[in-house]
Amino acid sequence: MSRRSAFIAVIGAPNAGKSTLVNRLVGAKVSIVTRKVQTTRARIRGVAIEGDAQLVFIDTPGIFAPRRRLDRSMVAAAWEGIEDVDFILLVVDAQSMLAGPSKSTEDTDRILDELKRRGAKAILVLNKIDRLARPKLLKLIAELSVHDVFENTFLVSAENGDGVADLKGYIVGKAPAGEWMYPEDQLSDISDRLMAAEVTREKVFTRLHQELPYQSTVETTAWTRTGKGELRIEQTIFVSRESHRPIVLGKGGQTLKAIGEASRKELSEIFGEPVHLFLNVTVREGWADEAARYREMGLDIVD
Numbered sequence: 001m002s003r004r005s006a007f008i009a010v011i012g013a014p015n016a017g018k019s020t021l022v023n024r025l026v027g028a029k030v031s032i033v034t035r036k037v038q039t040t041r042a043r044i045r046g047v048a049i050e051g052d053a054q055l056v057f058i059d060t061p062g063i064f065a066p067r068r069r070l071d072r073s074m075v076a077a078a079w080e081g082i083e084d085v086d087f088i089l090l091v092v093d094a095q096s097m098l099a100g101p102s103k104s105t106e107d108t109d110r111i112l113d114e115l116k117r118r119g120a121k122a123i124l125v126l127n128k129i130d131r132l133a134r135p136k137l138l139k140l141i142a143e144l145s146v147h148d149v150f151e152n153t154f155l156v157s158a159e160n161g162d163g164v165a166d167l168k169g170y171i172v173g174k175a176p177a178g179e180w181m182y183p184e185d186q187l188s189d190i191s192d193r194l195m196a197a198e199v200t201r202e203k204v205f206t207r208l209h210q211e212l213p214y215q216s217t218v219e220t221t222a223w224t225r226t227g228k229g230e231l232r233i234e235q236t237i238f239v240s241r242e243s244h245r246p247i248v249l250g251k252g253g254q255t256l257k258a259i260g261e262a263s264r265k266e267l268s269e270i271f272g273e274p275v276h277l278f279l280n281v282t283v284r285e286g287w288a289d290e291a292a293r294y295r296e297m298g299l300d301i302v303d
């Protein structure tokens with residue numbers, strides 16, 4: 001039987017809904033999602049099979065004007081994500097594009113400029129259409145189609161799934177002949193240890209605010225099975241300042257407890273067995289300059 005396979009990079013400004021879309025296309029949670037920008041830090045592959053075609057979606061960090069080393073490494077990882085792919089999906093938050101000039105519109109403009117500079121073609125994915133009326137969307141499509149970058153446009157809601165089947169069908173129809181890259185039952189390329197760290201980081205992003213999510217990272221430090229066959233997972237939350245530790249802990253340890261409980265619950269579901277989760281908070285001023293921290297995240301460190 002002849003098979004087909006395609007690599008599809010999913011890029012866009014922070015918070016456009018890239019990870020939500022990849023999860024929707026794969027039909028499982030492979031990448032964490034939060035309301036905050038810069039949630040995804042490294043490339044994550046999610047795999048879907050449709051008939052004879054295997055589609056490998058590459059979720060990427062949002063592209064923005066980076067300041068810190070971590071930001072620069074994330075943005076570099078996103079651009080590397082479009083190398084050697086068959087398709088590029090540029091995900092745009094339609095609602096924020098129509099709300100007038102913002103960081104998000106600036107980032108999207110910058111991405112369009114870079115795609116043009118590279119002579120790359122992309123599929124425009126206008127996301128979050130559940131929040132907008134159609135006439136407004138048509139105006140936005142007209143505005144964006146002046147850029148000679150898009151080979152096609154799809155209107156979707158990654159959140160409720162509207163339009164996603166059409167987008168997937170289009171990619172399946174155009175997927176080139178090729179061997180499958182992953183076993184049929186594999187949904188993503190990230191290890192269980194990294195996935196577990198990501199799930200906890202999602203809870204950190206959800207429960208902590210201002211600069212704290214951006215000044216922290218989570219690593220899985222131990223992974224063992226208890227005598228009863230339950231998973232015992234130990235993780236460290238690195239923060240960069242002593243003053244952050246009490247915030248992560250919360251009054252009487254309540255915040256850390258809530259983070260741990262939410263993560264433990266989800267990890268038990270993901271791994272299909274009871275999980276005991278132990279979280280430890282470590283102050284490490286320079287973690288964002290340590291190669292080992294980037295390695296754990298699956299990110300190449302840049303200067």
Ligand SMILES: Nc1nc2c(ncn2[C@@H]2O[C@H](COP(=O)(O)OP(=O)(O)OP(=O)(O)O)[C@@H](O)[C@H]2O)c(=O)[nH]1
Nearest residue numbers: 014015016017018019020038039040062157158159
């Ligand atoms: N209403 C609505 N919200 C959406 C939709 N897609 C994503 N969101 C929300 O938008 C926010 C950001 O979603 P993510 O999938 O994390 O966005 P991202 O582009 O991966 O963000 P970064 O990883 O930070 O670059 C979350 O609160 C999502 O629930 C959509 O179709 N409709």
Ligand SMILES: [Mg+2]
Nearest residue numbers: 018019039040
């Ligand atoms: Mg993301």
